Amino acid sequence: MDFFHVLVVLLESTIRVSVPLVFAALAGLFTERAGVFDIGLEGKMLGAAFAAGAVAAVTQSVWMGLLAAILISILLSLVHGYASITQRGNQIVSGVAINFIVAGSTVILGEAWFRQGGRTPALAEGARFQTINLPGADAVREVPVLGPIYADLLSGHFLLTYLAFAMVPASWWILYRTRFGLRLRAVGENPGAVDTAGISVIWLRYRAVICCGILCGFAGAYLSLAMTAGFVKGMTAGKGYIALAALIFAKWRPKNVMFACLLFGFLDALAIRLQGTPLPLVGQVPVQLMQALPYILTVILLAGFIGKAIPPKAGGVPYVKER
Amino acid sequence: MDNIAIELRGIDKSFGPVHANKDINLKVRKGTIHGIIGENGAGKSTLMSILYGFYQADSGEIFVDGKPASIRDPNTAISVGIGMVHQHFMLVENFTVLENVMLGAEDSQILNKGIAKARQELKRLEKEYALEVNPDALIEELPVGLQQRVEILKALYRRADILILDEPTGVLTPAEADHLFRILGQLKAQGKTIILITHKLREIMAITDEVSVMRRGEMVATRTTRETSVEELAELMVGRRVLLRVEKGEASPGDVKLAVEGLTVKDSRGVTMVDDVSFEVRAGEIVGIAGVAGNGQSELLEAIAGIRRATSGTVLLNGRSVDVTGHRDPAELRARGLAHVPEDRHHVGLVLKFEESENAILGYHNDPRYLKGAFLDIDAIRKDAEEKIAKYDIRPPNARLKTANFSGGNQQKIVLAREMERGPDVLIIGQPTRGVDVGAIEFIHKRIIEMRDQGKAVLLVSVELDEIRSLSDRILVMFAGRVVGERSPEATEGELGLLMAGVEGRKEAAE
Numbered sequence: 001m002d003f004f005h006v007l008v009v010l011l012e013s014t015i016r017v018s019v020p021l022v023f024a025a026l027a028g029l030f031t032e033r034a035g036v037f038d039i040g041l042e043g044k045m046l047g048a049a050f051a052a053g054a055v056a057a058v059t060q061s062v063w064m065g066l067l068a069a070i071l072i073s074i075l076l077s078l079v080h081g082y083a084s085i086t087q088r089g090n091q092i093v094s095g096v097a098i099n100f101i102v103a104g105s106t107v108i109l110g111e112a113w114f115r116q117g118g119r120t121p122a123l124a125e126g127a128r129f130q131t132i133n134l135p136g137a138d139a140v141r142e143v144p145v146l147g148p149i150y151a152d153l154l155s156g157h158f159l160l161t162y163l164a165f166a167m168v169p170a171s172w173w174i175l176y177r178t179r180f181g182l183r184l185r186a187v188g189e190n191p192g193a194v195d196t197a198g199i200s201v202i203w204l205r206y207r208a209v210i211c212c213g214i215l216c217g218f219a220g221a222y223l224s225l226a227m228t229a230g231f232v233k234g235m236t237a238g239k240g241y242i243a244l245a246a247l248i249f250a251k252w253r254p255k256n257v258m259f260a261c262l263l264f265g266f267l268d269a270l271a272i273r274l275q276g277t278p279l280p281l282v283g284q285v286p287v288q289l290m291q292a293l294p295y296i297l298t299v300i301l302l303a304g305f306i307g308k309a310i311p312p313k314a315g316g317v318p319y320v321k322e323r
Numbered sequence: 324m325d326n327i328a329i330e331l332r333g334i335d336k337s338f339g340p341v342h343a344n345k346d347i348n349l350k351v352r353k354g355t356i357h358g359i360i361g362e363n364g365a366g367k368s369t370l371m372s373i374l375y376g377f378y379q380a381d382s383g384e385i386f387v388d389g390k391p392a393s394i395r396d397p398n399t400a401i402s403v404g405i406g407m408v409h410q411h412f413m414l415v416e417n418f419t420v421l422e423n424v425m426l427g428a429e430d431s432q433i434l435n436k437g438i439a440k441a442r443q444e445l446k447r448l449e450k451e452y453a454l455e456v457n458p459d460a461l462i463e464e465l466p467v468g469l470q471q472r473v474e475i476l477k478a479l480y481r482r483a484d485i486l487i488l489d490e491p492t493g494v495l496t497p498a499e500a501d502h503l504f505r506i507l508g509q510l511k512a513q514g515k516t517i518i519l520i521t522h523k524l525r526e527i528m529a530i531t532d533e534v535s536v537m538r539r540g541e542m543v544a545t546r547t548t549r550e551t552s553v554e555e556l557a558e559l560m561v562g563r564r565v566l567l568r569v570e571k572g573e574a575s576p577g578d579v580k581l582a583v584e585g586l587t588v589k590d591s592r593g594v595t596m597v598d599d600v601s602f603e604v605r606a607g608e609i610v611g612i613a614g615v616a617g618n619g620q621s622e623l624l625e626a627i628a629g630i631r632r633a634t635s636g637t638v639l640l641n642g643r644s645v646d647v648t649g650h651r652d653p654a655e656l657r658a659r660g661l662a663h664v665p666e667d668r669h670h671v672g673l674v675l676k677f678e679e680s681e682n683a684i685l686g687y688h689n690d691p692r693y694l695k696g697a698f699l700d701i702d703a704i705r706k707d708a709e710e711k712i713a714k715y716d717i718r719p720p721n722a723r724l725k726t727a728n729f730s731g732g733n734q735q736k737i738v739l740a741r742e743m744e745r746g747p748d749v750l751i752i753g754q755p756t757r758g759v760d761v762g763a764i765e766f767i768h769k770r771i772i773e774m775r776d777q778g779k780a781v782l783l784v785s786v787e788l789d790e791i792r793s794l795s796d797r798i799l800v801m802f803a804g805r806v807v808g809e810r811s812p813e814a815t816e817g818e819l820g821l822l823m824a825g826v827e828g829r830k831e832a833a834e
Contacts, residue, residue, distance in 0.1 A: 177433065177434050177435065178432055178433055178434060179429040179431065179432050179433070179434060179437070180432070181434075182422060182425070182426060182429065182434060183426065183427070185415075185418075186415045186418065186422075186426050189415045189416065189417060189418070190413065190414065190415045190416070192409075192411075192413045193413040193414055193415050193423070193426065194426070194427070195377075195397065195413075196375070196377065196397050196407065196409065196413040197397065197413075197426050197427025197428070197477075198396060198397040198398030198400075198401050198427050199398075199426075199427050313416070321377065321378070
């Protein structure tokens with residue numbers, strides 16, 4: 001059962017690394033379905049991770065950290081919203097600007113406040129998330145096959161992990177079963193239809209952007225309060241872009257988003273797992289190549305396997321009344 | 324029935340330097356169909372957008388059912404019972420009919436409850452007004468006629484008593500337009516008030532009770548339709564007498580200049596757009612291609628002009644074959660005597676950011692007349708442009724003005740001057756008067772006839788059936804990529820309409 005054990009470990013770490021991707025890709029789903037492209041997921045996540053790490057370190061409260069992450073992320077979203085919705089600026093430029101500002105300012109502020117080279121202090125137990133053991137996990141561990149799946153794969157994750165995967169059906173329900181969702185999808189396709197139906201395009205898009213901020217806040221908090229114990233500079237390491245890729249790969253649909261994120265997460269987990277392991281035929285592979293593997297595969301998948309991904313029709317276009 | 328449904332008093336609106344509506348007064352009686360007619364840019368759409376709350380008037384008052392109404396946005400317009408069917412449909416294409424009808428009037432936060440109610444209400448409206456449409460069909464899969472019906476249902480669902488339709492027949496076949504008019508008649512019989520905006524005089528005469536004419540932002544007259552005539556309305560629209568039908572003599576066709584044989588064009592998805600089309604155009608005749616937009620006329624024109632690759636078939640220009648399936652070279656075709664006035668002047672015919680003189684030589688910039696060594700001879704280009712401006716009465720007469728600042732009609736004249744003044748043997752023209760005002764239409768039509776009388780072979784594609792009928796010496800009708808029939812210009816509109824709808828053609832092909 002050695003192979004089975006390896007598989008469980010691999011899938012367990014797949015789930016672990018997928019969580020920020022799921023949050024961020026769902027965040028992107030909300031704004032992009034509303035017609036606001038957001039390349040700033042990376043920056044929002046990083047800003048949220050920093051806010052979470054810093055506030056949790058100072059207050060010694062994980063909840064204050066989470067709250068700070070969400071607030072900062074919403075704030076950054078509103079900046080993006082103001083630039084691209086109200087001022088009708090270029091959405092890509094605005095998103096890139098946010099990424100740069102956050103990448104720089106988190107290091108500067110971190111160094112100024114904590115003097116640890118841009119890190120935040122390592123968090124004590126009460127100031128970070130703890131894993132949750134599902135009821136009966138220890139009791140069933142010895143049951144063959146199902147035991148390890150329950151005890152090791154499904155149990156023992158953070159609260160935010162369960163929340164992330166719960167957000168997938170929740171997002172679907174919001175987008176496809178509520179009035180807000182109907183309008184949000186409509187505004188991403190034809191804002192004129194929304195406007196002439198007597199609904200404010202601006203306010204609707206702002207609400208979508210705020211949803212994005214909340215979810216990116218969770219993503220960032222997960223990085224610095226759950227996955228690790230504190231903020232490290234540049235700790236998002238391109239996850240925002242991978243989430244964006246997953247979103248396109250998933251053709252802007254909630255269920256597909258989850259599977260796309262799990263796939264990218266799996267590639268990541270696999271790369272970690274295979275580091276230093278000699279592969280059949282090729283032998284020892286440099287660590288750097290293994291680390292690059294998920295990104296290379298991302299490019300290949302996006303280029304070759306997704307078929308035609310049709311983005312929301314009004315995506316990237318600021319709404320201007322005719323004339 | 325002297326009740327007034329809508330009254331506008333002193334409506335005034337400017338967009339920057341453009342004074343779109345000047346002190347407009349209008350009364351629309353309840354339970355009537357009221358036409359508003361005027362040229363493009365006369366301010367009709369702006370006025371109706373103000374009534375629907377899409378724009379705010381700078382000054383003026385609106386009364387609905389005799390009560391002052393402050394219409395700040397579409398929401399307030401809807402709440403006083405005004406509904407609008409826009410020229411460009413305001414529909415979400417990947418939503419179902421039901422979702423589009425509900426949007427903005429969903430009743431509750433959770434959709435499920437609303438959906439059941441909307442379905443029921445839709446069924447009732449369908450029955451009451453004979454507006455059948457499958458509520459679960461996706462908009463993008465519906466023909467335009469049905470999409471328009473969804474727009475009307477949207478307004479009725481919101482309990483509109485006053486319905487504004489902005490150029491509703493632009494995208495319809497004659498048969499669909501007739502159907503729409505029957506629907507409007509029925510809505511009127513049920514007591515609804517309808518405002519119909521159009522630039523087509525025939526429609527006004529056919530179904531309105533009263534008509535108001537707008538010209539350059541002003542409301543110049545209101546008439547009872549029964550007591551006016553097409554000629555009077557045209558004169559009111561343009562501000563001078565216009566010839567509605569161009570006068571032309573008999574054609575005297577000469578040699579075959581353009582021969583198309585078995586031409587087939589597929590688009591990038593492999594869908595056949597032009598299906599085995601054959602015809603010829605002789606010197607000194609105008610061959611018109613009629614058809615509802617999207618039946619392959621555009622692709623046919625592009626394949627002949629060398630812009631689009633044909634899948635199979637041959638084209639002979641001046642008796643010599645053109646490589647339509649292989650290497651495409653529009654410049655070579657031009658050199659061989661083919662001139663092309665493209666359908667879409669904004670994207671294909673002109674570079675709107677260039678000045679007029681630059682557009683006047685677009686595609687001919689390698690002509691030695693415009694060159695001084697390796698450089699453009701700017702003085703020669705401007706002089707050439709000024710001559711064309713004078714000859715084609717392009718306004719304002721300024722060769723250095725950015726092309727985007729000319730009106731639609733004058734932009735079209737820039738393209739026509741460029742292509743016609745080369746003295747081509749074959750002239751192919753797509754939609755010569757789309758978005759062009761009545762005054763300029765007359766000028767353009769005269770020019771096209773002149774070209775014919777000079778012995779040029781002219782191939783004309785237009786979705787305006789009236790235009791095809793008044794200019795052409797022979798009419799080919801296209802439907803679903805095929806030429807389904809040839810008629811003389813004396814053929815009745817009904818006969819051509821049936822061909823355009825693919826009804827007659829199928830029978831003919833079967834025989």
